[in-house]
Amino acid sequence: MSAPLLELAHVSKTFGLGGLFSRRRIPAVDDVDFALRAGVPEIFTIVGQSGSGKTTLARMILGMETPTSGSIHLLGQNLAHIHGAGSRKLFMGAVQPIFQNPFEAFNPLRELDHYLFLTARRFGDANDQQRARTSTDAAMRQVGLSLVEVAGRYPHELSGGQLQRTAIARAMLAKPKLIVADEPVSMVDASLRMSIVNLFKTLRDELGISIIYITHDLATAYYISDRIMIMKDGRVVESGDARVVLAAPQHAYSRQLKDAVLVPHFKVQTSES
Amino acid sequence: MTGAAALAIDARQAVPAKAVLRVDGLKAYYRSRHFGVAREVRAVDGVTFEVRANEIYGLAGESSSGKSTLIKTIAAAMRPPLEVVDGTVGFSFLAGGTSITRATSAEVLAIRWRNLSYIMQGSMSVLNPVRRVRRSFEDFASRHMGGKGAAFEARVIDHLARVKLDANVLDSYPHELSGGMRQRVAIALATICRPDFVIADEPTTALDVVVQKDVLGMIRDIQREIGSSLLLVTHDLGVHAYMTDRLAIMYGGMLVEEARTADLFLTPQHPYTRHLIASLPRIGDDTPRAGLSGSPPNLAAPPPGCRFHPRCPLAGDRCRRETPAMLVHAPDHRVACFALSGRGGTA
Numbered sequence: 001m002s003a004p005l006l007e008l009a010h011v012s013k014t015f016g017l018g019g020l021f022s023r024r025r026i027p028a029v030d031d032v033d034f035a036l037r038a039g040v041p042e043i044f045t046i047v048g049q050s051g052s053g054k055t056t057l058a059r060m061i062l063g064m065e066t067p068t069s070g071s072i073h074l075l076g077q078n079l080a081h082i083h084g085a086g087s088r089k090l091f092m093g094a095v096q097p098i099f100q101n102p103f104e105a106f107n108p109l110r111e112l113d114h115y116l117f118l119t120a121r122r123f124g125d126a127n128d129q130q131r132a133r134t135s136t137d138a139a140m141r142q143v144g145l146s147l148v149e150v151a152g153r154y155p156h157e158l159s160g161g162q163l164q165r166t167a168i169a170r171a172m173l174a175k176p177k178l179i180v181a182d183e184p185v186s187m188v189d190a191s192l193r194m195s196i197v198n199l200f201k202t203l204r205d206e207l208g209i210s211i212i213y214i215t216h217d218l219a220t221a222y223y224i225s226d227r228i229m230i231m232k233d234g235r236v237v238e239s240g241d242a243r244v245v246l247a248a249p250q251h252a253y254s255r256q257l258k259d260a261v262l263v264p265h266f267k268v269q270t271s272e273s
Numbered sequence: 274m275t276g277a278a279a280l281a282i283d284a285r286q287a288v289p290a291k292a293v294l295r296v297d298g299l300k301a302y303y304r305s306r307h308f309g310v311a312r313e314v315r316a317v318d319g320v321t322f323e324v325r326a327n328e329i330y331g332l333a334g335e336s337s338s339g340k341s342t343l344i345k346t347i348a349a350a351m352r353p354p355l356e357v358v359d360g361t362v363g364f365s366f367l368a369g370g371t372s373i374t375r376a377t378s379a380e381v382l383a384i385r386w387r388n389l390s391y392i393m394q395g396s397m398s399v400l401n402p403v404r405r406v407r408r409s410f411e412d413f414a415s416r417h418m419g420g421k422g423a424a425f426e427a428r429v430i431d432h433l434a435r436v437k438l439d440a441n442v443l444d445s446y447p448h449e450l451s452g453g454m455r456q457r458v459a460i461a462l463a464t465i466c467r468p469d470f471v472i473a474d475e476p477t478t479a480l481d482v483v484v485q486k487d488v489l490g491m492i493r494d495i496q497r498e499i500g501s502s503l504l505l506v507t508h509d510l511g512v513h514a515y516m517t518d519r520l521a522i523m524y525g526g527m528l529v530e531e532a533r534t535a536d537l538f539l540t541p542q543h544p545y546t547r548h549l550i551a552s553l554p555r556i557g558d559d560t561p562r563a564g565l566s567g568s569p570p571n572l573a574a575p576p577p578g579c580r581f582h583p584r585c586p587l588a589g590d591r592c593r594r595e596t597p598a599m600l601v602h603a604p605d606h607r608v609a610c611f612a613l614s615g616r617g618g619t620a
Contacts, residue, residue, distance in 0.1 A: 049481035144566070159568045160336065189335035190508055191545075191584075194552045195564025216482055223554040223562065246556050260482045262489075262511030263555050266538045 003076030005038040005177055005210055006061065011070035012234075013056050028056040030234040031070070036178070038075065041208045043200060045221045045242065047257065048231035054214050057231075058182045061212065062097050075177070093123040096171035100183040102163035106155040113151045116140075116170055123174035139169040143199055161192035168199060172207070179203065182214045197224050218261050222246050230254045292323040292365065293470055293502045294347065299360035301346045314573045316342035318526040319360070321599065324470070326365075329496060329503045331517030331534065333510060333549075337569055339526040340506050344472050347504070348391055349373045349381045364389065366469050387417040390463040392456075392492070394475040399459050400447040406458055407443040410465070417466045432465045433458075435498070436491050453484035460492055467499045474506045489516055510553060514538060519605070522546050525570040525580030528599055532606040542608040544585050579611070587612035 013029040030053070036044055048054045059065040060072060063079050072079045074094060082091050099105045106115060116136045117129065126132035137147040143165040155163055164184060171179055181200070185193045197220050203209045215221055221228060225242035230253065238251040249255045298321055303314040316339040324330040334340045345351055347362050351374070361372035366388045373381065393399050400409050410429050415421060418428070430440045436457040447455055456476065463471055476492060477485040493516060496503045505516055513520050513534060521531040522545065530543040541547045552562045567584035570576055579597050582588040589612065597609040 049483060162568060189569065190510070190549055190552070191335060191565040192568070193564070194554070194562045195566070197554075198562070198564055218482075219554040219556055222556045223559075256483055258556065260486045261556065262486065262509070262515045264510060264514035264538045264550075264553065266514070266535045 002038050003073065005036045005075060006212075007035040007073040008032055008061075009071050009073075011057070011060060011067045011072060013053075013060060013065060014068045027234050029053040029060070029067075032057060032231075032234075032236055034229060034236075034239065036210050036212075038177075041204045041210045042226040043204055043211045043213055043224050045213045045215060045225035045228045046231060047215060047218060047221055047228060049216055049257075051233070052231040053234035054231055055182055056234075058097075058180050058212065058214055061178075062095060062180055063091060089122070093174045094177045096174050096176040096179050098164075098167050098171055098179060098181040098184045101187050102160060102167045103155055105167055106163065108155050111152050111154060112158070112166055113147065113153075116147075116150070116166075116173065119170050119173045125175070135173060136169075139172045140166070142172065142202070143169045144195065145169070159189075161188050161196070164188055164196060165199070168196070168203075172203070172209075176209060178210050178212065180212045180214070183216070184213070185220065186215070186217070193220070200224055218246065218258060219263065230257065291326055293326050294324040294365075294504070295361075295363045296323070296343075296347065297321050297361045297363070299343070299346060299362060300358040301342055301351070302356055302358050303342075303354045304356055305354040312573060315526050315575060316355075316572055317346065318572075318575075319596075320523075320526075320528055321360075322521055322528060322531060324502050324504055326502055327496075327500045328518045329493070329505055329516055331513040331520040332504060332506045332523060333508060333513055333520060334523030335508055335569060337572065338523045339572065340523050341474070342526075343523070344391075344474055344504065344506055346374060348389065348472055349376065349385075364470065386413060386468065387466050388469045389472070390466065390468040390470075391472040391474065392460055392463045392476045394478055399462070400455065402447055404446075405443065406445055406447065406450075409458075410443070410462065413462050414465050429461075429465065433461050435464075435495055436461050452480055453488060456480060456488055457491065460488070460495065464495050464499060464501070468501055470502050470504070471496070472504045472506070476505070476507075477512065478507065478509070485512075486515070492516070510549060522549070525575060526572055527580060527596075528607075528609065529581065530606075530608045530610075531599070532603075536603070536606055540606075542602055542606070542613060543581075543610045544587050544612065545581050579609075585612075 011029060011032045012027065014025045014027045017024045017026055036042065046054045046057065056065065060067055066080060074091065082088055106112065117132045120126040120132040120135050124135055126135050140147050145162060145165055150166055185196050188196060200211050200213065201224055204211060213225065222242060227240065228242040228245050229239035230237050232253045238245060238249060238254045246258065249258050298319055299317055300319055301317040303316060305312050320343060332340050342355065345355065346357060351357065357374040362374050363370055363372055366384060367373060367376065415425055438454065438457055442450060442454065442458060473492065477488050480488060489512065517534045520534045520537045521528050524545050530546045537546065538550055541550050548565050554562055565584055570580045576583055578594050579592045582592040591611050597611050599607045599609045602608045
């Protein structure tokens with residue numbers, strides 16, 4: 001049996017608060033276990049409100065935080081044992097992030113194509129500028145844009161939706177196995193939200209990329225997820241197949257979350273047709 | 274459908290109520306001049322609507338659709354480079370029917386908070402961070418309500434109970450309260466003078482989903498109780514469905530459709546509205562949802578004709594040349610689109 005794509009075992013993270021002598025310990029993530037299988041791309045959704053620990057969990061998977069206890073393995077390798085530039089680069093090629101606010105993710109003083117070429121040359125298969133140009137253009141076309149639209153332009157010249165799609169194209173250039181997307185559509189306009197969400201489905205189905213989708217929006221979670229995990233105060237309260245969990249949530253908190261979703265439910269029966 | 278079914282949803286609308294706010298042909302542009310280069314952003318470009326007494330009127334639109342500029346103008350909070358180029362904003366409580374855009378600062382000061390108040394998105398920026406909540410109430414309200422000391426405080430505590438807050442929040446600083454509590458304090462502040470008109474700009478966007486529904490419910494209960502009109506601005510159609518009596522959709526600085534909320538969700542007419550409603554994901558519904566191609570118009574150089582035509586599946590020649598007006602489609606239902614039947618748009 002091959003190693004799973006991603007495996008979290010009893011992962012916890014506590015933050016210290018206060019002065020050196022009066023430290024309060026705040027558990028942000030508390031004993032989280034889950035695994036994504038290799039070779040079976042899926043969209044795995046983590047749902048929870050602010051303070052539930054979902055972003056801390058994402059940062060640990062991205063290697064930006066180290067767990068206080070427990071272990072995270074990516075394709076059999078413990079993230080805590082990644083040392084040195086070479087293995088770090090391999091890891092960064094395999095796991096790519098997409099953040100909530102694309103305007104904060106890009107340096108406002110750098111042209112966008114600069115970023116794209118850099119990623120294509122460092123993590124992609126491009127070893128010269130011409131190859132970088134063609135693979136960048138291909139990735140941009142996959143997200144419904146093209147290289148000429150962003151060449152020489154700065155982040156503020158694009159709309160939020162265009163920039164978020166550019167961020168996704170950049171992540172794709174590294175040919176990752178896993179994309180961690182933290183609230184990727186909460187800053188995006190309603191008319192563009194579904195194009196981005198649909199793009200994640202395309203990444204899963206056509207490129208075989210697994211996606212960890214972090215959100216507080218149960219409706220889009222239902223729309224794209226294969227599996228879902230609901231977190232509260234750092235703990236997992238419920239997880240399983242997204243359709244099963246959201247159709248009949250078992251835990252009281254999951255039911256509370258589902259009840260809080262404001263969905264227009266005007267019945268057609270009120271019309272006289 | 275006719276209006277009858279929708280009327281059954283909310284009986285209050287059966288009686289035509291008089292307008293509290295009437296916006297007529299409003300055009301508000303940002304005009305700037307840097308190093309001799311003039312720039313004009315047409316953020317609100319010909320908007321007409323009215324808000325009736327004791328109703329919740331919703332305004333939906335994505336970012337850069339002009340909805341924030343529109344409410345800034347309505348609230349008389351215009352600062353250069355924003356200018357009102359044309360049109361009027363009339364309130365029933367503004368003496369002599371003057372437009373608030375031409376009112377003197379003394380006139381605006383007299384109605385602000387007493388007749389016209391707002392609930393903003395970030396309650397942290399409404400409440401003074403270095404003053405206890407009690408002092409904020411004194412700053413905002415005691416001038417309009419009169420009274421000081423114990424009598425005033427008793428009224429404040431009485432009003433705080435409506436948003437389910439204890440008297441002890443008065444002794445707290447804003448940072449000591451949770452986001453939901455702060456927003457409830459902001460709601461209490463905005464409604465304590467029983468204003469005729471309340472503007473709520475994304476009142477729950479910064480809150481957690483579980484808290485959002487409670488806070489919205491409180492806003493609605495208070496609105497019903499004090500009988501004010503509420504203009505609710507948010508991009509979230511779920512919030513509009515939960516709260517509003519009538520709903521207008523804004524796109525590129527103009528209204529494209531306005532109807533009773535139930536009618537708008539059941540029989541949307543404008544292609545943009547139809548797309549918005551069809552793309553809402555719902556739990557338990559697996560049908561694929563399509564995104565809309567293209568991007569929102571740049572209001573510094575808007576496309577000619579209908580501002581939606583570059584993204585519109587029904588766009589015809591006329592849509593590229595002329596701007597459609599908001600015409601009555603059915604009772605209480607206005608749409609601005611040439612492609613609707615009977616208008617010979619798609620040619």
